[in-house]
Amino acid sequence: MKMAEKQFLTKKGYEERVALLENLKVVRRKEVAQKLKEAREQGDLSENAEYDAAKDEQRDIETQITELEAILSNAEIIQDNDKSTDRVKMESVVKLHDIEYDEDIEYVIVGSSEADSLNNKISNESPLGAALIGKKVGEELEFGGLLGSGPVMNINQTDCSVMIHRKGRIPAPIQALKN
Numbered sequence: 001m002k003m004a005e006k007q008f009l010t011k012k013g014y015e016e017r018v019a020l021l022e023n024l025k026v027v028r029r030k031e032v033a034q035k036l037k038e039a040r041e042q043g044d045l046s047e048n049a050e051y052d053a054a055k056d057e058q059r060d061i062e063t064q065i066t067e068l069e070a071i072l073s074n075a076e077i078i079q080d081n082d083k084s085t086d087r088v089k090m091e092s093v094v095k096l097h098d099i100e101y102d103e104d105i106e107y108v109i110v111g112s113s114e115a116d117s118l119n120n121k122i123s124n125e126s127p128l129g130a131a132l133i134g135k136k137v138g139e140e141l142e143f144g145g146l147l148g149s150g151p152v153m154n155i156n157q158t159d160c161s162v163m164i165h166r167k168g169r170i171p172a173p174i175q176a177l178k179n
Contacts, residue, residue: 007075008111008124010091014077021068024061032058071113078111088132090124109133 009017032054039051078090088094088109095106107122109132115123122129 007071007113008078009075010078010110013114014075017068024065028061088135094132
């Protein structure tokens with residue numbers, strides 16, 4: 001049997017998943033059970049759309065619970081007691097400056113199960129996240145993705161700036177950051 005892979009989570013990410021799991025088990029299960037009960041009371045289940053929808057919802061909730069339990073059982077909470085700001089690390093907020101479009105975009109480096117490109121959270125395992133981890137102020141960021149490369153300009157616990165010179169044109173920088 002294959003050992004489960006460690007899931008790196010920030011403390012906040014871990015707490016959010018514990019709360020979601022609790023909500024699914026305590027609140028959502030009861031809601032779906034009530035929907036199933038009401039649908040059963042309508043009679044013939046073979047042509048009962050409400051019953052089918054409730055069963056689908058129940059299956060989705062149980063799948064989510066199983067996935068969350070697996071993540072939490074293999075979670076390693078990132079406890080970065082090193083408050084130094086000379087290197088990019090997990091939980092660093094990284095500000096990328098796109099010279100071509102003259103815009104700044106901030107990303108938080110998180111574990112892969114917390115990554116959410118729509119909310120500017122990139123995985124430490126993504127190409128850009130992996131390229132940033134461990135970089136110091138003044139070091140060249142070599143990133144083979146569509147964003148290109150540039151020097152690390154500034155790093156602190158809440159603001160790490162990296163100047164990015166993009167190679168090639170893409171409609172939006174975030175396209176290169178999807179996990």
